[in-house]
Amino acid sequence: MVKRVQVGWAAGLLALCIFQPTLAESAKTRAPVDLSARLLQAQADPKLEQALLTTGRKVAAVCANCHGEGGNSVKPDIPNLAGQNPAYLLEQVRQFADGRRRDMFMEGMIRAMNSDEKVGMVLFYTSQQVVHTPLANAALAAKGQEYFNKVCFRCHGTDGRGSAQFPRIAGQQINYLTQTLKRYRSGGGTRADSVMVTHAKSMTDADIQAVVAFVSSMQ
Ligand code: HEC
Ligand code: HEC
Known part of the structure; x- marks a missing residue:
């Protein structure tokens, strides 16, 4: 503190x-x-x-x-x-x-x-291009892709690039994604968006790890 x-x-x-x-x-x-x-x-x-x-x-x-x-x-x-x-x-x-x-x-x-x-x-x-991060763990990312295609794509898009209302998450940094999803989930108020809090609440640590492996490797 x-x-x-x-x-x-x-x-x-x-x-x-x-x-x-x-x-x-x-x-x-x-x-x-x-x-x-x-x-x-x-x-x-x-x-x-x-x-x-x-x-x-x-x-x-x-x-x-x-x-x-x-x-x-x-x-x-x-x-x-x-x-x-x-x-x-x-x-x-x-x-x-x-x-x-x-x-x-x-x-x-x-x-x-x-x-x-x-x-x-x-x-x-x-206006800047995202530099692509290569996939580190293909098996884990495949699991994450399944989860992404069930839930996350609805707002963040099938390509993870979001839209006028929703943020791009494709290619985002691994630790940042993990930390952010856990912050939404904890409800501690560091990140308080109610839509994301609701979605993160139903994720286990393993779900987060897998989804992050996939999302961070999206172009
Ligand atoms: C119903 C729409 C919706 C769904 C479904 C959704 N999100 Fe989001 N997401 C949002 C909105 C809105 C924000 C912006 C929230 C804010 O301002 O903090 C956001 C923000 C985020 C962020 C923070 C981005 C950043 O740069 O800090 C991450 C990471 C994220 N979402 C991941 C996911 C993942 C992973 C899933 C699937 C498990 C998912 N979202 C499902 C609407 C959604
Ligand atoms: C000392 C390091 C540092 C500097 C310098 C810095 N930032 Fe940040 N910025 C951060 C960190 C760390 C976060 C993530 C905070 C969190 O975890 O919520 C962040 C988050 C952000 C976000 C939110 C991104 C997202 O995906 O949600 C924006 C926008 C941002 N910074 C803009 C800026 C701008 C514009 C400047 C320059 C004027 C700047 N930052 C300078 C460390 C920095």
């Missing part, structure tokens, strides 16, 4: 240093911005989209320390952001900002970003 608090403070400080110039700017214009509306506006206006993409690419240089170049993480506990769906990324930004999703570091990071930096990073990461 103490360690998490310290990490949180460090994150806040780091974020303050990184985003200092823009923080002053956003303080002047305090009115809350509808991030989804801003994203739609950018998608309909190529000039604005380019400008926000440039902002997003700059922001991503900071995120790359953990989420990897172009959002392909090389740290097993840290998720890929590459190829993720825009509505899901924006929803996670909101959840970190209002405390529905708990992670000290990410909460600090998101609080320090202005709205165009948030929308820009979404434009940047959604």
Whole structure:
């Protein structure tokens, strides 16, 4: 617990240093911005989209320390952001900002970003390709595929790439997937989405292990 608090403070400080110039700017214009509306506006206006993409690419240089170049993480506990769906990324930004999703570091990071930096990073990461992770255990993945094809495909798609409403999970990091499913299952509030809590509740550790082996190897 103490360690998490310290990490949180460090994150806040780091974020303050990184985003200092823009923080002053956003303080002047305090009115809350509808991030989804801003994203739609950018998608309909190529000039604005380019400008926000440039902002997003700059922001991503900071995120790359953990989420990897172009959002392909090389740290097993840290998720890929590459190829993720825009509505899901924006929803996670909101959840970190209002405390529905708990992670000290990410909460600090998101609080320090202005709205165009948030929308820009979404434009940047959604346009990046996921690097494929080779299959490690084919027998286990085959079991996981069965489970996936009974339950998970309904929302995450037969290819695991999700949709406008649901996140991509294909090719996600193994430890991150495992930890996330266990967090939903525990009902501890770190991840509290009621749909996923319900689905994770009926999974055994063996189900999680198998599904993760399959999902992480999807392209
Ligand atoms: C010190 C490492 C670190 C840095 C730097 C970092 N993140 Fe994260 N990020 C994490 C971790 C760890 C998680 C997973 C938290 C959890 O387990 O719920 C995460 C999760 C996320 C998620 C949720 C992804 C998902 O699949 O649900 C988003 C979005 C995100 N980060 C965006 C960013 C952005 C944008 C930046 C740069 C401004 C950034 N992160 C910088 C460590 C970091
Ligand atoms: C009825 C729709 C639905 C079904 C079925 C479903 N999911 Fe989800 N899943 C969601 C939604 C919605 C979210 C986003 C939740 C949030 O914001 O935390 C999500 C999020 C996730 C995440 C977190 C993604 C990330 O980047 O952090 C994982 C992992 C996941 N689902 C795996 C699964 C697996 C494995 C199954 C099958 C056992 C499954 N889901 C079945 C709707 C569904």
